[in-house]
């Protein structure tokens with residue numbers, strides 16, 4: 001083992017968190033959802049994709065930086081526009097050299113109908129003029145129609161394999177349209193190599209000089225609300241939730257969190273203990289915008305012993321911990337009767353039942 005190896009393996013030295021699976025479902029024009037969103041017909045312009053290409057590329061590039069070597073990243077849009085799709089993929093592949101490659105996933109979902117990715121397209125300006133090469137773009141459009149939006153030259157096509165991208169069209173499966181590209185990271189990105197080498201050199205120099213550690217770089221951008229985990233069963237609002245929902249003893253209240261230190265807790269989110277670990281150990285290194293499933297929502301109704309109702313989206317996660325006190329078993333046909341009843345002063349005559357096959361839980 002070399003000296004460098006032993007430094008790399010030292011568990012006291014932290015390294016940036018990387019992921020083995022990433023989904024970049026990027027903001028897009030959504031023009032492939034035009035069957036369910038009729039306003040897209042009115043608002044569509046060739047300018048929409050041009051304006052989104054930059055942010056889409058930056059999200060994808062950042063995703064690749066956060067990807068572990070050997071890891072996979074899915075880039076997806078609900079757009080037909082090659083400027084938002086293959087042009088972004090091509091740009092990424094060009095800039096990352098052989099450190100990232102497209103994966104052929106055509107046989108992974110047998111029966112899925114799709115078209116292969118496009119290998120040729122013509123970028124256009126907002127006035128619907130299409131261009132074969134950047135040199136043809138008039139000066140006034142050159143900041144909008146960028147050189148990186150053009151397709152690869154015919155002789156370079158095999159280098160990029162854009163046909164490995166997947167285009168799902170609305171008539172294929174009677175769905176919305178979708179674009180999917182799967183990437184695998186095979187090595188450090190060209191600019192990561194430079195950063196890593198520099199960091200290694202800096203680490204060696206610093207260790208020699210025994211300098212005090214540098215202050216952590218502050219993450220830029222908008223500051224998100226904090227992730228405040230419950231201290232345990234003694235957290236102020238927890239006893240009433242526990243009692244009302246008859247939560248089982250093995251429910252770990254420390255996996256609940258809110259997004260404020262002070263004031264009334266509005267929404268309470270539930271995470272797994274692994275996600276909790278990732279959040280707590282990386283708040284300074286990773287910009288986390290949302291985490292957890294919204295499970296309890298404040299609902300200050302009079303006469304309620306617990307000021308929180310269950311959230312629909314959290315139900316599946318908390319269900320197994322809810323005790324018998326809060327469950328009513330009712331026959332499905334009776335439930336239908338209740339739902340169909342439009343006269344509250346004359347409710348249908350039903351009885352709570354413990355019948356098995358047609359049982360539904362009501363909270």
Ligand SMILES: C[S@@+](CC[C@H](N)C(=O)[O-])C[C@H]1O[C@@H](n2cnc3c(N)ncnc32)[C@H](O)[C@@H]1O
Pocket residue numbers: 025026027028055059
């Ligand atoms: C197509 S949606 C993703 C939906 C998501 N997969 C889901 O199931 O909820 C695109 C997301 O990108 C986010 N977004 C918009 N601009 C962004 C930016 N500059 N950086 C990162 N995310 C952005 C939007 O808020 C939106 O949630």
